[in-house]
Amino acid sequence: MSFIIKEKKSVVTNSYGSNLPYITKSICPECKRILDAKVYAKKDVVYLLRTCPNHGEFDELYWESVDDFNKAKKYASNARGLLNSNVSITNNTGSNCPFDCGLCTNHHSHTALANIAITNRCDLSCWYCFFYAKAGDPIYEPSLEQIRLMLKNLKSESPVPCNAIQLTGGEPTLRDDLFEIIRIVKEEGFDHIQLNTTGMTIAFNSGYAMKLKEAGVSTLYVSFDGTTPQTNPKNHYEMPKTIAECRKANLGIVLVPTLIKGVNDNDIGNIIDFALQNIDVVRGVDFQPVSFVGRMPKSQREKQRITIPKTTQLIQEQTNNLIRKKDFFTIPCISPVTNFIEALTNKAQYSLDNHFACGMATYVFLNEKNEVLPLPEFVDVDGLFKFLREMSNSIEEGKNKRIETAKLLLKLKSFINQEKKPKDLNLTKLLFDALVKHDYSALGEFHTKSLFIGMMHFMDSYNYDQQRVERCDIHYATPDGRIIPFCAFNVVPELYRDKVQKQYSISWEEFRQTYVGESKDPLQKYVRNIKELENSLEYKKAYSKKKYFFEK
Amino acid sequence: MKQWFKTKFGLAPYGEVQLIEFSFEMKTQEDTSLTQYKLLLNDEIIQAHLEFSTKKGIMIITKELNPEQLLKKENIDYKIISKEIISYEKVLESNNQFVK
Numbered sequence: 001m002s003f004i005i006k007e008k009k010s011v012v013t014n015s016y017g018s019n020l021p022y023i024t025k026s027i028c029p030e031c032k033r034i035l036d037a038k039v040y041a042k043k044d045v046v047y048l049l050r051t052c053p054n055h056g057e058f059d060e061l062y063w064e065s066v067d068d069f070n071k072a073k074k075y076a077s078n079a080r081g082l083l084n085s086n087v088s089i090t091n092n093t094g095s096n097c098p099f100d101c102g103l104c105t106n107h108h109s110h111t112a113l114a115n116i117a118i119t120n121r122c123d124l125s126c127w128y129c130f131f132y133a134k135a136g137d138p139i140y141e142p143s144l145e146q147i148r149l150m151l152k153n154l155k156s157e158s159p160v161p162c163n164a165i166q167l168t169g170g171e172p173t174l175r176d177d178l179f180e181i182i183r184i185v186k187e188e189g190f191d192h193i194q195l196n197t198t199g200m201t202i203a204f205n206s207g208y209a210m211k212l213k214e215a216g217v218s219t220l221y222v223s224f225d226g227t228t229p230q231t232n233p234k235n236h237y238e239m240p241k242t243i244a245e246c247r248k249a250n251l252g253i254v255l256v257p258t259l260i261k262g263v264n265d266n267d268i269g270n271i272i273d274f275a276l277q278n279i280d281v282v283r284g285v286d287f288q289p290v291s292f293v294g295r296m297p298k299s300q301r302e303k304q305r306i307t308i309p310k311t312t313q314l315i316q317e318q319t320n321n322l323i324r325k326k327d328f329f330t331i332p333c334i335s336p337v338t339n340f341i342e343a344l345t346n347k348a349q350y351s352l353d354n355h356f357a358c359g360m361a362t363y364v365f366l367n368e369k370n371e372v373l374p375l376p377e378f379v380d381v382d383g384l385f386k387f388l389r390e391m392s393n394s395i396e397e398g399k400n401k402r403i404e405t406a407k408l409l410l411k412l413k414s415f416i417n418q419e420k421k422p423k424d425l426n427l428t429k430l431l432f433d434a435l436v437k438h439d440y441s442a443l444g445e446f447h448t449k450s451l452f453i454g455m456m457h458f459m460d461s462y463n464y465d466q467q468r469v470e471r472c473d474i475h476y477a478t479p480d481g482r483i484i485p486f487c488a489f490n491v492v493p494e495l496y497r498d499k500v501q502k503q504y505s506i507s508w509e510e511f512r513q514t515y516v517g518e519s520k521d522p523l524q525k526y527v528r529n530i531k532e533l534e535n536s537l538e539y540k541k542a543y544s545k546k547k548y549f550f551e552k
Numbered sequence: 553m554k555q556w557f558k559t560k561f562g563l564a565p566y567g568e569v570q571l572i573e574f575s576f577e578m579k580t581q582e583d584t585s586l587t588q589y590k591l592l593l594n595d596e597i598i599q600a601h602l603e604f605s606t607k608k609g610i611m612i613i614t615k616e617l618n619p620e621q622l623l624k625k626e627n628i629d630y631k632i633i634s635k636e637i638i639s640y641e642k643v644l645e646s647n648n649q650f651v652k
């Protein structure tokens with residue numbers, strides 16, 4: 001089809017989807033030289049190996065299981081590419097990837113989710129955070145005008161305009177004009193607005209969650225690293241209040257645990273249990289296996305590194321096999337659905353063509369008996385996607401769309417186990433409506449009766465793979481008009497995150513002098529009163545049944 | 553107080569900048585990429601791209617900076633092809649898809 005480049009080739013590395021071992025490109029974590037790198041199997045584990053002429057060999061854990069890697073690889077989809085790029089001075093080859101962002105014409109994915117950092121102020125001071133302004137640091141807060149232009153830029157992506165924004169920081173709720181910003185995002189036509197927050201402002205300002213919901217925020221994306229004060233020092237005490245406020249406002253939350261081996265990997269099952277206990281308001285858990293900041297000795301990386309296969313294995317172990325490894329699918333598995341709708345409509349669709357090793361996900365349901373039921377327990381996911389792939393090929397080859405659609409209707413039921421599925425879930429109708437009528441309203445119902453469990457493994461300079469970054473579909477917009485893939489933004493912050501923020505920030509003193517908002521001290525830090533929080537009803541209730549669904 | 557410049561893309565940190573085109577000698581693609589990286593580490597270099605296949609480079613740098621000194625500092629075997637003062641607004645315009 002002419003509207004989309006379905007067979008986009010990389011000018012940097014063209015081994016995507018090959019069998020192990022294969023050659024890709026990576027960087028030297030010390031000097032950032034771009035190096036040929038080998039992705040290979042050693043015993044049952046996948047590693048990424050490269051050698052810098054000046055800094056020696058780097059052999060890093062890539063994925064903990066060859067089997068899982070191969071299963072995910074099956075879904076490696078042809079990325080589509082963009083028809084318009086941002087940075088024209090690169091001559092649009094992107095051959096110095098990742099130093100040509102972006103987006104350049106080598107980039108493979110349109111923006112599925114755009115981050116706009118609206119402040120680097122934060123009222124917490126987490127030791128591991130690299131983003132917030134420490135005392136005396138310059139303050140970065142793009143103006144409303146700049147934010148609007150970033151949004152316009154994202155909306156202009158062709159052939160698929162961006163439709164989902166994450167407002168992030170620092171702590172975005174510290175901006176007094178946050179509601180004005182949300183209004184602008186809506187005005188510019190974005191359907192999904194996610195707010196990345198610690199939840200503090202929501203917890204302590206009754207009605208704030210409701211205001212966010214009314215303004216148009218779809219979901220809160222809230223860090224939640226565990227169910228104890230040890231595993232979650234950031235917001236363990238406050239989270240129950242945040243949840244209670246969101247419950248009142250019917251505002252959905254996605255919990256975001258950063259996973260570190262030996263720190264909170266024994267709390268994974270409890271986190272999911274906690275989410276299920278709050279399924280009326282918690283829409284999902286999005287685990288983020290740790291990515292390291294700056295230089296770190298190999299011994300420490302080996303101690304703390306966890307990747308996707310280990311995460312799914314621990315989920316299986318810590319949920320008493322109720323949610324199993326095999327229930328998880330790589331994100332681009334969804335591409336047969338996109339292809340099918342594209343074939344039917346002849347219109348480019350929102351796609352998730354990121355690298356298969358970037359993330360995995362599943363959905364779990366609570367049935368009428370309050371039992372945990374992962375979606376693959378009652379849907380033949382592989383079979384359905386294979387069938388959709390065949391259907392879209394037939395349509396593209398010129399077969400009659402009506403006949404193919406009728407075939408779909410007849411066959412769809414056979415992929416769903418009617419006995420096992422939750423009784424109140426009419427999945428056949430829901431899928432047919434979405435696939436053929438393009439009516440996605442029912443999918444909202446699907447979300448509220450289910451819990452999304454996903455994981456997204458952002459890279460660091462040690463496990464950096466250019467095949468992944470050039471397919472990245474989670475981007476940052478910056479006020480200079482560039483759109484920068486997440487892992488480029490954070491793996492080479494000296495060229496992107498830090499550099500742009502330095503250009504567009506003002507000094508701490510100037511910020512203090514010119515601040516005209518409502519806060520008495522816009523740079524004040526949050527002070528926790530543990531006793532008071534522990535004694536609150538919300539707190540006692542939230543953590544009273546640590547193991548409810550996964551009790552042995 | 554930081555000086556800002558009014559543009560149709562909001563307040564910008566630069567008013568006018570230099571657009572430099574140059575040719576260079578480099579043995580490998582990897583050396584070229586690393587050189588581009590090193591150039592970009594300089595605060596005064598706003599954007600830069602070195603094209604190994606054509607051995608041509610392009611940089612947008614602050615108005616005050618001497619490009620020759622900079623390229624020498626990075627030990628680049630270069631020849632300046634052109635120097636031009638442009639408004640930073642032009643750079644912003646070229647990065648923003650909605651004005652293209």
Ligand code: SF4
Pocket residue numbers: 094096097098099100101102103104105106107108469470485488
């Ligand atoms: S990460 Fe994407 S935008 Fe950046 S240089 Fe590579 S291909 Fe281009």
